[in-house]
Amino acid sequence: MSEEITLAKTADDTINIARQALDRHVAEGHGAQVAILWLGKDGARREITYGDLKDLSSRFASVLRDHDIEQGDSVFGLMGRVPELYVSALGTLRAGCVFTPLFSAFGPEPIRTRMEIGSANVLVTTASIYRRKVAAWRDDIPSLKLALIVGDGEVPDGCVALGPALEAASDAFEPASTGPEDPALIHFTSGTTGKPKGAVHVHNAMMYHASSGRDALDLKPSTIYWCTADPGWVTGTSYGILSPLLNRVTMIVDEAEFDLDRWYDTIQREKVEVWYSAPTAIRMMMRAGAEAATPYDFSSLRFMASVGEPLNPEAVIWSEKVFGQPFHDNWWQTETGGIMIANRPGMEVKPGSMGKPLPGITAGIVEREDGTLKELPEGEIGELALRPGWPSMMRAYLHEEARYQKCFVDGWYLSGDLAMRDADGYFWFVGRADDLIKTSGHLIGPFEVESALIEHEAIAEAGVIGIPDETAGEVVKAYVTLNPGFEASDALERDVRGHARKTLGPAVAPREIVFRKTLPKTRSGKIMRRLLKARELGLPEGDISTLETDET
Ligand code: ATP
Ligand code: MG
Numbered sequence: 001m002s003e004e005i006t007l008a009k010t011a012d013d014t015i016n017i018a019r020q021a022l023d024r025h026v027a028e029g030h031g032a033q034v035a036i037l038w039l040g041k042d043g044a045r046r047e048i049t050y051g052d053l054k055d056l057s058s059r060f061a062s063v064l065r066d067h068d069i070e071q072g073d074s075v076f077g078l079m080g081r082v083p084e085l086y087v088s089a090l091g092t093l094r095a096g097c098v099f100t101p102l103f104s105a106f107g108p109e110p111i112r113t114r115m116e117i118g119s120a121n122v123l124v125t126t127a128s129i130y131r132r133k134v135a136a137w138r139d140d141i142p143s144l145k146l147a148l149i150v151g152d153g154e155v156p157d158g159c160v161a162l163g164p165a166l167e168a169a170s171d172a173f174e175p176a177s178t179g180p181e182d183p184a185l186i187h188f189t190s191g192t193t194g195k196p197k198g199a200v201h202v203h204n205a206m207m208y209h210a211s212s213g214r215d216a217l218d219l220k221p222s223t224i225y226w227c228t229a230d231p232g233w234v235t236g237t238s239y240g241i242l243s244p245l246l247n248r249v250t251m252i253v254d255e256a257e258f259d260l261d262r263w264y265d266t267i268q269r270e271k272v273e274v275w276y277s278a279p280t281a282i283r284m285m286m287r288a289g290a291e292a293a294t295p296y297d298f299s300s301l302r303f304m305a306s307v308g309e310p311l312n313p314e315a316v317i318w319s320e321k322v323f324g325q326p327f328h329d330n331w332w333q334t335e336t337g338g339i340m341i342a343n344r345p346g347m348e349v350k351p352g353s354m355g356k357p358l359p360g361i362t363a364g365i366v367e368r369e370d371g372t373l374k375e376l377p378e379g380e381i382g383e384l385a386l387r388p389g390w391p392s393m394m395r396a397y398l399h400e401e402a403r404y405q406k407c408f409v410d411g412w413y414l415s416g417d418l419a420m421r422d423a424d425g426y427f428w429f430v431g432r433a434d435d436l437i438k439t440s441g442h443l444i445g446p447f448e449v450e451s452a453l454i455e456h457e458a459i460a461e462a463g464v465i466g467i468p469d470e471t472a473g474e475v476v477k478a479y480v481t482l483n484p485g486f487e488a489s490d491a492l493e494r495d496v497r498g499h500a501r502k503t504l505g506p507a508v509a510p511r512e513i514v515f516r517k518t519l520p521k522t523r524s525g526k527i528m529r530r531l532l533k534a535r536e537l538g539l540p541e542g543d544i545s546t547l548e549t550d551e552t
Pocket of ligand 1: 189190310
């Protein structure tokens with residue numbers, strides 16, 4: 001029988017994520033269980049137990065207090081996926097401070113604006129990142145009191161080396177008496193549709209992190225689990241730190257970026273049981289072909305899930321062929337803090353559908369009507385909305401109260417995404433409200449067109465937008481990248497357009513297809529359609545702080 005994990009209440013009704021993620025397990029005799037199996041870029045392999053993490057995070061919290069950092073203060077993490085990132089996150093929560101993880105690859109400006117918005121008091125980073133991206137403007141952020149430097153090398157002026165500080169600090173640090181509604185984390189959204197927003201999450205969110213990890217990802221005590229996301233976006237924290245530790249799994253942390261053989265080898269060697277990844281990575285695997293997977297043994301895998309972008313039906317079918325089981329798509333947002341809609345373990349997967357709401361979540365498809373909302377019947381497309389109230393719901397957009405309030409109408413939280421619910425209660429993603437294409441009276445979601453395009457053997461990825469047209473209002477235009485072995489040509493364009501017309505019909509098929517080496521994506525791997533469109537129309541590009549690839 002599997003052990004059921006329940007969150008223990010403290011006598012004084014306080015609640016602290018670090019206590020529940022670490023101390024509780026240690027107190028119950030699991031201190032020697034590996035919490036993090038860390039794989040270094042250079043081949044290093046380090047096991048960090050629950051006991052180690054409790055000790056290290058206590059020392060980190062002591063370091064904060066030794067430098068007069070108080071409960072409620074704001075701590076930013078800016079480094080790769082090194083053990084210190086996880087120690088900082090948990091130590092910050094233990095100290096009752098608020099943690100904000102940033103992508104280490106951000107340039108100086110995105111770092112600075114986010115630290116300004118989040119009134120950073122502490123920055124934890126490496127010497128190299130500090131020198132290249134922070135030193136020049138550090139003094140312009142008056143709230144910043146402490147910069148802790150991870151790793152070896154010379155410590156820049158005005159900074160403190162974390163390693164020796166941890167060694168010297170006390171390992172006795174009781175988790176701070178945070179209340180359920182005290183802020184714990186700030187996450188910036190991916191910036192796919194515009195300027196990133198800072199979503200505030202509270203300690204009580206852990207209730208949902210714990211339960212949704214079990215419900216949607218099948219996490220159990222001692223499960224070997226790998227979430228490939230970086231904590232710089234919400235998946236890498238909610239399901240790459242908190243949910244797995246709350247559920248006492250052993251989680252893999254890979255410092256390196258995507259590398260097909262490394263990934264396949266990691267699953268085989270470490271006997272990964274549950275794997276949580278994203279469509280952008282899955283499409284890269286598909287691009288390499290099923291043959292690349294044949295030498296590997298994936299029999300340890302019990303459950304595979306995907307999030308972040310729509311998972312094309314083709315990708316679901318491909319994964320069944322290659323891994324003997326589908327990737328299970330699930331849907332949520334930085335704002336929701338946790339998985340809302342999912343293809344749960346044991347559910348029949350309909351390729352292309354996001355699944356059904358998790359226990360405790362009520363989702364609906366709604367339409368605005370004179371200041372109120374009307375729920376739409378099954379089969380109709382409208383905005384995906386949720387009944388507010390689950391514990392991991394954001395409590396604010398930092399310094400953007402009006403924008404936050406606008407998300408709540410008539411007893412619903414509005415997601416900004418369009419979707420449809422079918423007769424069996426499955427939800428189908430149509431597109432972001434901003435990305436919808438209106439052509440000759442039809443409403444077209446880019447996802448449908450992109451999914452049809454990547455069914456063509458030559459197409460690896462597709463980004464679809466609407467461009468203004470005098471007669472049709474808008475026409476569909478596609479940007480695509482090619483699979484190895486294919487060359488861009490007029491003949492290929494005709495062939496792909498023919499395929500699209502056959503599957504989608506002439507009204508929906510792209511009028512024009514452009515071949516690209518890469519598509520513009522966010523650092524979390526999302527195709528930035530708004531950027532394709534702005535460039536197409538010669539409009540300002542807007543906030544591109546999260547842009548990753550940018551080659552035409
Ligand atoms: P921003 O809000 O700054 O524009 P973002 O919405 O991409 O960026 P995130 O919170 O990281 O920031 O992403 C959530 C969004 O990602 C969802 O609203 C949805 O559009 C998309 N998404 C996530 N999971 C899925 C999924 N399974 N299927 C389709 N879309 C998804
Ligand atoms: Mg969003």
